[in-house]
Structure formats: structure tokens, C-alpha cells
Amino acid sequence: MPILNPAAMPEQRGYIPTSEELEGFRAAQKLAYAAAEAVAAELKPGMTEKQAAALQETWLRDHGVNDWLHAPFAWFGDRTAFQGFKVAVQFLPTNRRLEENMPFILDNAPVLNGFTADIGYAGVLGENPILDRILDDLAPQRAMILELIRQGRAMNDVSKAVDKLILMQGFEPRHKAYPFEVLAHQVTRQAPRDKPRRTMPFKFGLDFLSTLGQVALVARKQGWSPLWNSGEGSNHAPVPGLWAVEPHLGFRGVGAKFEELLVITEDDAYWLDDDVPHVKRWKARGLWPVKDVPLLGEPA
Amino acid sequence: MNMSTVNSAGVDLQVFTYGDEKKQPIVLVHGYPDNHSVWEPVAKLLADKYFVITYDVRGAGGSDVPRKQADFRMALLSADLKAVVESCIGERAFHLVGHDWGSIQSWESVTADGPLKQRILSYTTISGPCLDHMGYWLRKRTLNLSASAKAKVFKQALSSWYIGFFHLPVLAPSAWQGGLDKLWPKYLKHREQVEEPEANPTQGKDGKHGVQLYRANFRNKLINPEERHAACPVQLIVPTRDNYVGTQLFEDLHYWVDELYRRDINANHWVPLSHPEKIAAWIEEFVSGVDKGKMSGALQHARVRPERRKLPLYGKTAVITGAGSGIGRATAFKLAEAGADLVCVDINDEAAERTAELSRLLGASAWSRKVDVGSAQAMQRLAKWVEKELGGADIVINNAGIGMAGGVLDTSTQDWDRILKVNLWGVIHGSRLFAQQMVDAHRSGHIINVASAAAFAPNRKLAAYSTSKAAVYMLSECLRGELADQDIGVTAICPGFVATGIASNTVYTGMSDEEQAAKRAKADALYQRRNFSPDEVAEAILKAVLTNPALSLVGAEAWTTRLLSRFAPALSRRVARIDITP
Incomplete structure (x- = not known):
């Protein structure tokens, strides 16, 4: 994708990747999940969030990642539900130690050959029935988001439908703790980097922020938002591109989410890859494909 | 009702059965100073659906009275139960219910490893703790320096005054023959709120010889308790106004019983006589829940969940x-x-x-x-x-x-x-x-x-x-x-x-x-x-x-x-x- 120039207003809304580009994104996402799964298998009681985040970083660097959309995150225990999170720095990994039967979330966003991934992986060290329930109930969310986007519903309406389904499920929408209460954000290609990035100020890729900023400027003029939430800013038809979607459900100090890329094209939408850990888990439990996809919200 | 005699290692025991012997058997064991008749109202209510077995324990009612104190040891009491069920139902499994001393001695059958333990499908216990559990209970609270633990021991000691009294030579047994037997129905009525207690013809004997139960078992069990776990589901019925057995005695019971249900009833010690309908209904509900493998809502609610107790x-x-x-x-x-x-x-x-x-x-x-x-x-x-x-x-x-x-x-x-x-x-x-x-x-x-x-x-x-x-x-x-x-x-x-x-x-x-x-x-x-x-x-x-x-x-x-x-x-x-x- 060419670097956007706000001065030269493109006709095209959003971004339509070529099939080669899609392969690049898919490879990056697969690698990101592989990292999360590998680190999840290594987690032991007593480990800290910082250690879990660092392990993801090391694993990904060892597998050819030189750049990041954001530094890897890890949340343990009630921090998986973002309990009491008020300011952004609270998302950063802490010295919270993992215990037996504690839920965790790993989140990493490597840029592989210029292709960005942004994934979330929720699990537990041992057993946690509440977490199991939440993970199960993410399945209808994933099915509903895709179906509503396919129907061409306004993006804020889809986000509201997610809110409504979470309310019916009896959980809390914890992605509302993120800045701008985002359900998803747009992801684009970045200039590939040959050498590893040494430091990562604020744990967030500056390139990403500047790209997002440029996208946002263009988007604003075109009347849409790269930050997808329930607000009026997202009150527009689905915009083509790659969206990192992350519905995050919380219940009594236990939180879980999935995060993966949704591809929206001019007239259709699909998940970049259906071969992801949470879908595999649902298939094994007979929960996927979802039989009665809830279709909430108001038809446009 | 059918009556028969069963010999258990030289001691003749009088056994009473109610209902159809083909039905699921329930054995009811009476306490002190009672005989089988304490279970009669409950047995009659259960006899419609179950084969109900009761018996006079050694020293009580129509059963023999062994002479020596050692003949009242727990293991022998448990052997009596084994002899009774073998004669009535052969090798079949059964449900067990005990009140007072009947409950204390049934704990022996429920928790002591052996063939009898395997045959007990469920156990309903009323006002009779396991003496081994009680030994551990006492030990834990006596060694605990907190005032509340001490207070609990003191409270139980106060309501167990009679156990000390029973250890006095001559005095305790002779009290039963010096008129206490005649006074007993009045005592039941006024102190224990049993509405119409019937005079029991063997009351003097039940009282006098039953004292041996305490003498033969209390001291050694309380001083040297053993680790005793139950294998079957246990329903604990607690009369909250019990004058002899404090509710505090059961607070550690979940440690010994995996599947424990507790139901409190606002009543005195002799609930089988004062509330036979309720007790029979609870026994039936529990027994049928165990037989079906699915407990009623009330029992699910009554399940003791140690992690939630506080x-x-x-x-x-x-x-x-x-x-x-x-x-x-x-x-x-x-x-x-x-x-x-x-x-x-x-x-x-x-x-x-x-x-x-x-x-x-x-x-x-x-x-x-x-x-x-x-x-x-x-x-x-x-x-x-x-x-x-x-x-x-x-x-x-x-x-x-x-x-x-x-x-x-x-x-x-x-x-x-x-x-x-x-x-x-x-x-x-x-x-x-x-x-x-x-x-x-x-x-x-x-x-x-x-x-x-x-x-x-x-x-x-x-x-x-x-x-x-x-x-x-x-x-x-x-x-x-x-x-x-x-x-x-x-x-x-x-x-x-x-x-x-x-x-x-x-x-x-x-x-x-x-x-x-x-x-x-x-x-x-x-x-x-x-x-x-x-x-x-x-x-x-x-x-x-x-x-x-x-x-x-x-x-x-x-x-x-x-x-x-x-x-x-x-x-x-x-x-x-x-x-x-x-």
C-alpha cells in the first residue's frame, strides 16, 4: 500500500489488499499465534506478566520479526478483565505473578516483512470454569460480527450489537476500557525493516501511530473512522481493509478475548484465517460453526 | 411388623422389620436410653416404599445384656449391625440411619474399613457424632489458643455433663432403677417436647445397661482418635435445640465426608419422636436421591460446600x-x-x-x-x-x-x-x-x-x-x-x-x-x-x-x-x- 498523503485525497475508501498481500498478513498472523501458543505452553506459576511479554518478544525476534505494531502484552488474574483500569499505562505488563487456575491473556502484534498482525490469546494455567464459559460465548460474537458486516450494517451498529449480546450474556464489555472504547482498529502495511528496532518508546510502534494518524486524517475527510466503536464516528457502512477485531468479555474478575484480522472488501467480508486457536477450540467442543447466529441491532 | 432374633457372637439381638423385604432396605439404629421403639413412627412411614429394619442394640430392649464393659466396644456394636443385615437381607447393600448412640455406633460401620462399609449406600446421622471425629475436633480446639475455640469446647463440655456422670461407678446405673425410669416420659415431654411419649417397659434396663456404651468407648476414642473417612454420601440432620449434642461438633465434618448434606431442624434431641413425618420425609428424599443419582433441589441446597462456609x-x-x-x-x-x-x-x-x-x-x-x-x-x-x-x-x-x-x-x-x-x-x-x-x-x-x-x-x-x-x-x-x-x-x-x-x-x-x-x-x-x-x-x-x-x-x-x-x-x-x- 502506498503511504497515504492526506493532501492527495484518494477516491478509494479504506484499503483493498492484493491476494499476495493477504498471504503476507496471514503468515504474520500465523506466526503471532504460534508465538502466543508457544509462550502459553511455557507459562508456570510464579511467572510475571513482564516475563510473559518478554518471552513473546524473544520468540518472535527469533522467528524473524524486526518490527512491531505494539510491544507484546500479557495480563494475569483479574487484570485479564482490566479491573479498575483508568489510564493507558495500566495496560503495560506488570510484576503480577501467575498462579494455579489463574486466567491469562497474551497479546502480540509483530510486523513480519511489512505485514502487521495483532492477535489476542486467552487461556488459563489449570482450570477456570468462568473462563471456559467466556471463551465458549465468544463464538457467537465472532459469528455475529461477520454476519452483520456482510449484511452491510453500519459499523457502529455492529459494535452496539456486540454490546447488546454481551449484556444478554451477562458479561461486561471490557474492550470499552481501551482508549476510545474500540472494538477494532484498522491495520495496514508498513515499510519493511531490515534491522531489528532497538527501542520501542511507549511500547507502541511509532510507525504504526503515524500511519494510523495519516489514515485517520484521510478517513476523517472521507467520513469514516479507523477506530471502530459504538459511537457516531463509526456510523458508516463497512469500510474495506483489514480490521483487528477484539471483543473482550469480562465477568467477576475474569476476562477473555480473541483478536484477529477481519477482511472487509467492497461487497463482502471474511476472517483472514479460520485456522486460529480459539476456532479450533470451539470446533473441538462442537460450538463451531455457530448454529443460530444472533443478529442483534437495528437493520440499516 | 415382624420380630425375630439374631445371634451376634453369642449375644441375642431382637430384630424388627417393616414392609416388603424385596424393597430397598433401610436400617434404623436407636440410641440411649431408648430401644427400637424410638424409630417406630418413622419406620411405619417408610415401610410403604422400603424394607425397614430396626433392632434393639445389645443391652437394650429385648436383646441380651453382656456382662463386661468390654463387650460394649464399638467394633462389637458394628459387628451386631453386620449380623442383623446378613440375617435380614443377606449380601444386599442398604441405607443406614442412626439417632444418638445409634448414630455414634453407626459411624463406626460407615467409616471403619471393611466389607460392611462397602455395603452402606447412604448414611443419615442425627445427633450422634463420630467419636473419632470428636476426638480430632476437641484436639484442634484445645490446642487452639483463641478464646472462641476454647468457648466452643466449654460449651460442649457443659452440655455433655451427663457423660461424666455416666462414668461414676454405681451411681449412674442405680439412678435408672431408683425412679428415673418412671420419670423419663415426663422428662421427654417437658424438657424434650415430645408430645405424647409412651412409657417404655424396658426403660430401666435401657438406661442402666446403656451406660456401658459410654464407659466402653468414650475415653479411648477421645484420647486416641483414628483418621476415619466415610465413603458413602452422608445426610446430617441437626436439631438446633439439642440439649446434649452441640451443633458446633459438626463444623469439621466435611473434612471426613466428601459428599455431605446438612439439614437443620428447629427441634430438640428426640426428633424421631417429636417430628417423625419430617424425619421420614428427609430420609426418603435422601435415600431416593442416592438411589437415582440425582439429588432434589433441597438437597443440592443442603450440600455442605466447605469453600463457601465462611x-x-x-x-x-x-x-x-x-x-x-x-x-x-x-x-x-x-x-x-x-x-x-x-x-x-x-x-x-x-x-x-x-x-x-x-x-x-x-x-x-x-x-x-x-x-x-x-x-x-x-x-x-x-x-x-x-x-x-x-x-x-x-x-x-x-x-x-x-x-x-x-x-x-x-x-x-x-x-x-x-x-x-x-x-x-x-x-x-x-x-x-x-x-x-x-x-x-x-x-x-x-x-x-x-x-x-x-x-x-x-x-x-x-x-x-x-x-x-x-x-x-x-x-x-x-x-x-x-x-x-x-x-x-x-x-x-x-x-x-x-x-x-x-x-x-x-x-x-x-x-x-x-x-x-x-x-x-x-x-x-x-x-x-x-x-x-x-x-x-x-x-x-x-x-x-x-x-x-x-x-x-x-x-x-x-x-x-x-x-x-x-x-x-x-x-x-x-x-x-x-x-x-x-
Whole structure:
């Protein structure tokens, strides 16, 4: 994708990747999940969030990642539900130690050959029935988001439908703790980097922020938002591109989410890859494909 | 009833059976100073469905009296049970019930490793702890330096005075022949509240020889207790006014029994005589639950869950209406976390079941019921179900309600009818039916009615809703006065604008569907902006359950309307003339 120039207003809304580009994104996402799964298998009681985040970083660097959309995150225990999170720095990994039967979330966003991934992986060290329930109930969310986007519903309406389904499920929408209460954000290609990035100020890729900023400027003029939430800013038809979607459900100090890329094209939408850990888990439990996809919200 | 004699290692035991021997067998073991006849009323009630076996233990009734104290050792008493069941039912498995010493000695059969233990399907124990468990109980609390642990030991020692007395030579046995046997029925009647105790012809003998039971077993078991675990499910029935066996003795029992159910009954020690129907019903319910592999709701509720024992509402059952969403659902979760079991009621059965399901994940036993709270019959069915299945409710939260906006004149008769049915009649039914149950069962409890800040705030555009909520508030105050003597608390909860979804379902009277939809969207947005979560009301409800205030105001709106109506009624009336709908 060419670097956007706000001065030269493109006709095209959003971004339509070529099939080669899609392969690049898919490879990056697969690698990101592989990292999360590998680190999840290594987690032991007593480990800290910082250690879990660092392990993801090391694993990904060892597998050819030189750049990041954001530094890897890890949340343990009630921090998986973002309990009491008020300011952004609270998302950063802490010295919270993992215990037996504690839920965790790993989140990493490597840029592989210029292709960005942004994934979330929720699990537990041992057993946690509440977490199991939440993970199960993410399945209808994933099915509903895709179906509503396919129907061409306004993006804020889809986000509201997610809110409504979470309310019916009896959980809390914890992605509302993120800045701008985002359900998803747009992801684009970045200039590939040959050498590893040494430091990562604020744990967030500056390139990403500047790209997002440029996208946002263009988007604003075109009347849409790269930050997808329930607000009026997202009150527009689905915009083509790659969206990192992350519905995050919380219940009594236990939180879980999935995060993966949704591809929206001019007239259709699909998940970049259906071969992801949470879908595999649902298939094994007979929960996927979802039989009665809830279709909430108001038809446009 | 059939009578026969069974020989157990030289001691003849008199055995009595009731009912068809092909049916599932239940063995009832009597205590001290009794004989088999203490079980007669219960045995007759159980005989319809079961083959009931009782016997006079050695030294009592028509059975032989061994001479030596050592002949009353626990292992021999357990061998007697084995001899009795082998003669009556061969190798079949059976259910076991014991009262007092019958319970103490049956613990030996239930917990001592051996073939007999494998054959016991379930055990119902009444007022007779395992002496080994008691030994550990004493040891733990004697070594514990805290004052409360010492107090418990002291309390039990006080009510066990007679055990010391039984160890006195000559005096104890001779008391039974010096007239105590004749006085015993009167003692049972006055001290133990057994209504018509029948004189037992062998009372003197039962009393005199049974003393050996204590002498042969207490000292060594208490000093050298063994680690004794039960393999079968155990139902512990605790008469809470027991003068001899303190309820505190059972607080560690879950350590020895994996599947333990505990039911308290407001009664004295001799419950098989004073409450035979209840005891027979509980035995039957437990035995059939074990046989079927699925326990009734009441037993699920009675299951001892050690991890929840310390919670403030442990053992309580709460009924919550409107539990499918908003304040009701948040309250369900809050009470579940505080230890209560729940009946989640809603007109939307899926939503109610969802609340129940999540409450179960929080460790509560929870059931869901689909009920229209405005229907007298439906509420009656609910109350009956709760009483029958769960033994009644301790906490009732009348929360279900609907919103309605519009003036007195705009609101049609049907709309008036509809809102009063849910908001007022629902609370009337819930309060009356469950309060009556509590009164009848002499159970203390708590009724919480969810009113609203609108109860104090007249407004031209919120006539029906405010009227219904003001009525709920007044009803709660009256009921509180009425039930104060019965130890039943009543609280009115008055929340402000809580984001519950009530705004998106509010009826705007006299408007088209489109107009209503627009109003709802606006109102919902306002509620969202207010960002006052149902959790805060749930927190206030939990606090009310624990402290029983007459009125609980939640949120700034509630305080404002309350204060205005009290101290600035004129201003409140000015506000009433403003249209507050969005």
C-alpha cells in the first residue's frame, strides 16, 4: 500500500489488499499465534506478566520479526478483565505473578516483512470454569460480527450489537476500557525493516501511530473512522481493509478475548484465517460453526 | 411388623422389620436410653416404599445384656449391625440411619474399613457424632489458643455433663432403677417436647445397661482418635435445640465426608419422636436421591460446600424476581458471591436461566423459573415450588418492574392495569406469599422491595410509574412494622437512574411506535451517560440484607428526591410540573 498523503485525497475508501498481500498478513498472523501458543505452553506459576511479554518478544525476534505494531502484552488474574483500569499505562505488563487456575491473556502484534498482525490469546494455567464459559460465548460474537458486516450494517451498529449480546450474556464489555472504547482498529502495511528496532518508546510502534494518524486524517475527510466503536464516528457502512477485531468479555474478575484480522472488501467480508486457536477450540467442543447466529441491532 | 432374633457372637439381638423385604432396605439404629421403639413412627412411614429394619442394640430392649464393659466396644456394636443385615437381607447393600448412640455406633460401620462399609449406600446421622471425629475436633480446639475455640469446647463440655456422670461407678446405673425410669416420659415431654411419649417397659434396663456404651468407648476414642473417612454420601440432620449434642461438633465434618448434606431442624434431641413425618420425609428424599443419582433441589441446597462456609449468606436461599437482566441479575451475582443459593425468576426464561447458570459458576446452587409476577396463580406456584423443593426462602428480592412514561390522563386503563400488575401486584404477591411462609415456618428472613427515587418525586410525565413505586415504598414500610416481631426484615430500595435496559423498554403512553422508539433511544443514551451501574444497586441490596435498614437510597437522584420531598415539598411540586422525559 502506498503511504497515504492526506493532501492527495484518494477516491478509494479504506484499503483493498492484493491476494499476495493477504498471504503476507496471514503468515504474520500465523506466526503471532504460534508465538502466543508457544509462550502459553511455557507459562508456570510464579511467572510475571513482564516475563510473559518478554518471552513473546524473544520468540518472535527469533522467528524473524524486526518490527512491531505494539510491544507484546500479557495480563494475569483479574487484570485479564482490566479491573479498575483508568489510564493507558495500566495496560503495560506488570510484576503480577501467575498462579494455579489463574486466567491469562497474551497479546502480540509483530510486523513480519511489512505485514502487521495483532492477535489476542486467552487461556488459563489449570482450570477456570468462568473462563471456559467466556471463551465458549465468544463464538457467537465472532459469528455475529461477520454476519452483520456482510449484511452491510453500519459499523457502529455492529459494535452496539456486540454490546447488546454481551449484556444478554451477562458479561461486561471490557474492550470499552481501551482508549476510545474500540472494538477494532484498522491495520495496514508498513515499510519493511531490515534491522531489528532497538527501542520501542511507549511500547507502541511509532510507525504504526503515524500511519494510523495519516489514515485517520484521510478517513476523517472521507467520513469514516479507523477506530471502530459504538459511537457516531463509526456510523458508516463497512469500510474495506483489514480490521483487528477484539471483543473482550469480562465477568467477576475474569476476562477473555480473541483478536484477529477481519477482511472487509467492497461487497463482502471474511476472517483472514479460520485456522486460529480459539476456532479450533470451539470446533473441538462442537460450538463451531455457530448454529443460530444472533443478529442483534437495528437493520440499516 | 415382624420380630425375630439374631445371634451376634453369642449375644441375642431382637430384630424388627417393616414392609416388603424385596424393597430397598433401610436400617434404623436407636440410641440411649431408648430401644427400637424410638424409630417406630418413622419406620411405619417408610415401610410403604422400603424394607425397614430396626433392632434393639445389645443391652437394650429385648436383646441380651453382656456382662463386661468390654463387650460394649464399638467394633462389637458394628459387628451386631453386620449380623442383623446378613440375617435380614443377606449380601444386599442398604441405607443406614442412626439417632444418638445409634448414630455414634453407626459411624463406626460407615467409616471403619471393611466389607460392611462397602455395603452402606447412604448414611443419615442425627445427633450422634463420630467419636473419632470428636476426638480430632476437641484436639484442634484445645490446642487452639483463641478464646472462641476454647468457648466452643466449654460449651460442649457443659452440655455433655451427663457423660461424666455416666462414668461414676454405681451411681449412674442405680439412678435408672431408683425412679428415673418412671420419670423419663415426663422428662421427654417437658424438657424434650415430645408430645405424647409412651412409657417404655424396658426403660430401666435401657438406661442402666446403656451406660456401658459410654464407659466402653468414650475415653479411648477421645484420647486416641483414628483418621476415619466415610465413603458413602452422608445426610446430617441437626436439631438446633439439642440439649446434649452441640451443633458446633459438626463444623469439621466435611473434612471426613466428601459428599455431605446438612439439614437443620428447629427441634430438640428426640426428633424421631417429636417430628417423625419430617424425619421420614428427609430420609426418603435422601435415600431416593442416592438411589437415582440425582439429588432434589433441597438437597443440592443442603450440600455442605466447605469453600463457601465462611461467606455471610452461606446456607441462605434467595428468590429474585426480574433476575434476567439489570438490577435483578446484578443482585443475583452479588448474592451468589456472598454465599446464597438462588431462585432466579423472570418472565424471560432464557434470561433467567442464563443468570442462574452464571451464578452457578460463582459457586451457588441456582434455579430458574419463568413467572409473570403480576399473576397471582403463577406467584403462588412459585412460592409452593420454593417451599417444596428448597424448603422455603430466606431472602426475597421483589425487583421485577417495567417503565412507563406519560401523564395520568394519557395513560389508558389498560396501561394502568399493566404497570400496576407488574410493579405493585408483583411486589404484593411476592411479599405476602413468602412472608407467610416465613411466619408459618418460624423462620427469620428478609424481604427487599425495589422501589425507585421516583417514589418521592411527583412528575406530570411519570405518573403511573411513580405511583406504583410510591405504593411499593409504603407497602414495604407497613410490612416492616407488621413483621418486626417475627424477626423478618423488610427494606425498600430506592435507586436513581440505573442503566438497566428499563429505559429501552419503557412504554410512552399516547405515542406512535416511531415516536416511542426515538424517545427510548434518547432515554437510553441519557441513562448510559449517567453511567450508574446495576452493580451499585446490587451492592446496596446486599448491604440491606445484612443490616436491614427500612430504606436504602442509592445514587444522588434518590437522595435529592427524598430530601426535596421532605424539606422542600414546594420545590418538589414545582419540579413536578416540568416534563422530565427526553
